[in-house]
Amino acid sequence: MDWKRCWLFIVAAATLIAATCEVRHAPSPGTERPNKAVIGYYASWKKAEFPHTLIAYKYLTHIAHAFAWPDPQGNLVIPQGYSYPELLQTAHANGVKVLLSLGGWGNCAGFPGAVSTAENRARFVGQLVDYCRVHGYDGVDLDWEFVSNDTEKFNFSLFVEALAAAFRSGSPRLSLTMAAPSGDYWGRWIDYERVSASFDYISFMTYDFHGAWSDHSGHNSPLYGCGDPCGSFDDTFQCARGRGVPLDKLVLGLAFFGRSFDCGGFGRPFTTSEYYAYVDAMALPDTDWDLLWDGCAQVPYKLRKDGGKILSFDDARSVSLKCQYVKDVGAAGLIIWELSHDYRNGKAELLEVVGKSFGVK
Numbered sequence: 001m002d003w004k005r006c007w008l009f010i011v012a013a014a015t016l017i018a019a020t021c022e023v024r025h026a027p028s029p030g031t032e033r034p035n036k037a038v039i040g041y042y043a044s045w046k047k048a049e050f051p052h053t054l055i056a057y058k059y060l061t062h063i064a065h066a067f068a069w070p071d072p073q074g075n076l077v078i079p080q081g082y083s084y085p086e087l088l089q090t091a092h093a094n095g096v097k098v099l100l101s102l103g104g105w106g107n108c109a110g111f112p113g114a115v116s117t118a119e120n121r122a123r124f125v126g127q128l129v130d131y132c133r134v135h136g137y138d139g140v141d142l143d144w145e146f147v148s149n150d151t152e153k154f155n156f157s158l159f160v161e162a163l164a165a166a167f168r169s170g171s172p173r174l175s176l177t178m179a180a181p182s183g184d185y186w187g188r189w190i191d192y193e194r195v196s197a198s199f200d201y202i203s204f205m206t207y208d209f210h211g212a213w214s215d216h217s218g219h220n221s222p223l224y225g226c227g228d229p230c231g232s233f234d235d236t237f238q239c240a241r242g243r244g245v246p247l248d249k250l251v252l253g254l255a256f257f258g259r260s261f262d263c264g265g266f267g268r269p270f271t272t273s274e275y276y277a278y279v280d281a282m283a284l285p286d287t288d289w290d291l292l293w294d295g296c297a298q299v300p301y302k303l304r305k306d307g308g309k310i311l312s313f314d315d316a317r318s319v320s321l322k323c324q325y326v327k328d329v330g331a332a333g334l335i336i337w338e339l340s341h342d343y344r345n346g347k348a349e350l351l352e353v354v355g356k357s358f359g360v361k
Helices: 003-021 084-093 118-135 150-169 193-197 233-242 278-283 316-329 349-357
Strands: 035-042 062-070 097-103 139-142 177-181 203-205 250-255 257-261 275-277 287-294 297-306 310-312 333-337
Touching: 035 203, 035 349, 062 084, 062 139, 062 177, 084 097, 097 118, 097 177, 118 139, 118 150, 139 150, 150 177, 150 193, 193 349, 203 233, 233 297, 233 316, 233 333, 275 278, 275 333, 278 310, 297 316, 316 333
Parallel strands: 035 062, 035 333, 062 097, 097 139, 139 177, 177 203, 203 250, 250 333
Antiparallel strands: 257 275, 257 310, 287 297, 297 310
16 A cells, blocks of 8 residues: 555544544434433442343433443542443443432542532542543533532532633533432522533432321322422422522432332321332232322322321323423423333333433334
8 A cells, every 4th residue: 555545544544533532322213312311320339129220321412331430539429330331332322421429328438528619529530530530421410419508509619610710621521410418408508500511410309208208108209399398399390480590400300219118198297217129119909009199299109008108109101290280380300210210011111201201213
């Protein structure tokens, strides 16, 4: 081969490689995508029982890979067993972005220290950028539960702004999202008016409105509160809009789980509350449980026939209504906790409802 032909061959090869890199995260030709953001949490500790091959990627736009976290000095901590390159490769092949999700309940003790000084913030930002670039993540999801005082509020804002600036300065640009509390009890410590510009999406955890921590039984994720002071899907949306969160960044939460109470109705005192994945709620025998519908809250519940236990959860009907709500108000989309919980009869039953509601045939 002469030098001219060799040079043309090198140029052609380089062009092909560049084109391949540019479309690495693009879906296959003809693949439909949801017309709203659909961010599903993948629990890294579920890898053995729910491998990446079971994920219904076509109904998702993002996967939040849960969880890593910071230590108090701003070092990124990656737990044993977290790494899952096959998940990223398959998601990207299906046009789905993968976010490094940080924190989660029980993993947030390092956040206050990690954002407390300029040095710690810079260390944390740098390690996040490096990890995403090296391992192929498309960005970061912040799930600090919860920012809890004025000092943390101020430092969190500084950290978010620094992280967003670093993410936007590189190529390809990295995304930044957060899982936000459903109301202003914890939300008062987040300066939404300041930090909204730094996020691609702010996702409100519109579930866990009642549980072991509440003083009365109630729905886990009601569409409407119907006078219950603990809040609802609709209450959170109204609160977020009042705090200045733009519609094109405002994401609401779907619970693929529910919670039970050892009492015979809602609004009552109870002793214990248990967590039920959707698949477990649906597996309860009809001989022992009645399936009922709350026409005000617009969600189902199950009542044990002996009257000793009540279970609030979401099903295909209530998920469809919440998707319609998101479309009606013009919100950006939905987050889902979590992707293993609705895998039943060989398919993702609730996720399919979401995808089809948002335009996937």
